[in-house]
Amino acid sequence: FLRNAAEDPKVLAIKMTLYRTSGEGNILNSLIQAARNGKQVAVLVELMARFDEAANIRWARRLEQAGIHVTYGVIGLKTHSKLILVVRRDYAKLRRYYHVGTGNYHAGTARLYTDLGVLGCGKDVGQDLTELFNYLTGYSPPPSYRKILAAPYSLKKMLLKKIEREIRLHSAEQPGLIQMKMNALEDADIVKALYKATTAGVRVDLIVRDTCRLRPGIPGLSESAKVISIVGRFLEHARITYFQNGGDEEYFIGSADFMHRNLESRVEVLIPVEASALRQELRLTLDVQLSDQRSAWDMRADGSYVQRKPANNENSLNAQDTLIGVAKRRLAAAKRHNEKRMREKLVNHFQYRLKNS
Structure with missing residues (x-):
């Protein structure tokens, strides 16, 4: 670029x-x-x-x-x-x-x-x-x-509004859903807002590599929350934020972890991802990591972690290997497509020369 x-x-x-x-x-x-x-x-x-x-x-x-x-x-x-x-x-x-x-x-x-x-x-x-x-x-x-959502002036305020909106739109017919992937969740205001959401019954899925202040599975407080950490060949560094928003889904990626320093004293930018093909990529990443049975570690209510283990005879890949496979298949498909276009160009070129010779 x-x-x-x-x-x-x-x-x-x-x-x-x-x-x-x-x-x-x-x-x-x-x-x-x-x-x-x-x-x-x-x-x-x-x-x-x-x-x-x-x-x-x-x-x-x-x-x-x-x-x-x-x-x-x-x-x-x-x-x-x-x-x-x-x-x-x-x-x-x-x-x-x-x-x-x-x-x-x-x-x-x-x-x-x-x-x-x-x-x-x-x-x-x-x-x-x-x-x-x-x-x-x-x-x-x-x-x-x-x-865009930018820290330190609008990002935290908008995140809190979006969490509150998810609580407001939550219903038995259409349960609310918040999913966040980041390096660390430490900001007290964001954690309190997420606890408020889980108390209301909103499902909160967190993929947090490092520090996480929210404890899942606490009766009456965070029973609808899940916190996992992916430990694999590569260091997980991406940030994704998803709000179901009553069906009008929102996806964001950007530079910010949800820590006090990132939200209050740094210049950070989150950008909305609106193209449907790119949203599918983010949905695949979230779904694959949340369902990982090999490299995912679940946080328990006391803050400790336990590694997931695949069921008997289950030959599942870990999340990173799964996404590597997706990337390789996409690259191979793009290569085949480019080769097909090149052949078509050559055929057209020779047909043109024969016609005009």
């Missing part, structure tokens, strides 16, 4: 947040090449990224030497969001293309972590991200957004 943007003569500007990166992933080279090609390039570098402070200072200096506009975010807020915004002149108008992810732009962690990202060019999200970058670079006050 960045390499194409750097070479595309119709691209006017590239903006990006860098929390953690590495020299081997070609991210920096693409940004520098874009600047050399005359594009406006602005990069927000988080100098206080854990474990990478020294490296980020080196990258920032290298970018500045290439003529890139480097900023360091808003005072008092760590910028943890994973964003790329590309402004391109399409025909007679400008269009904004973007990537919003859950993982760092880091080649090393990309091999070890499971993460998600969305590429898009939606008008409302593009406008939201433009205003967010203007705020981060000091050119405007904190904006209100059309589509």
Whole structure:
């Protein structure tokens, strides 16, 4: 995405947040090449990224030497969001293309972590991200957004509203459902809201890799809650938030865990996933992980965990291997499709030459 943007003569500007990166992933080279090609390039570098402070200072200096506009975010807020915004002149108008992810732009962690990202060019999200970058670079006050949920100003408030809405829409005929996948659940207000939901009977499924303050299965409080942790070949790092919303389902992905620091003192972004094909991908991920009988650990009411075990003679794969298999089949299908298109092009080419020879 960045390499194409750097070479595309119709691209006017590239903006990006860098929390953690590495020299081997070609991210920096693409940004520098874009600047050399005359594009406006602005990069927000988080100098206080854990474990990478020294490296980020080196990258920032290298970018500045290439003529890139480097900023360091808003005072008092760590910028943890994973964003790329590309402004391109399409025909007679400008269009904004973007990537919003859950993982760092880091080649090393990309091999070890499971993460998600969305590429898009939606008008409302593009406008939201433009205003967010203007705020981060000091050119405007904190904006209100059309589509994205952004911390520290709107994300927590909107999450609490959506949990309350799920309680309000819950009924015996159409039970409410909240599903969240993240690294950690620690924020007291979010936990209280989820307890209120489970007390009302809303089903709450949580896939939490690390710290989780909510205890499932407590009589009269959280009997409709389930908390699992997936431990496998890769470190689970993706964040997914789902609300059934009375049938008008909502899916979000983004950079934020539901911890006090993420919601109150960091710049984080969650983006709605609205395309039906992408929603199916998220639904598959949630369903496969929640039904995992090999690498899933269930939290009990006392906070301890017990590993699930498959039933007798059950030859089930763990969640990560299942999703690897899905990815391999998709790649093979795409390869077959591309080969078929290539054959069709060759046939058409030779038919044209025979007809005109």
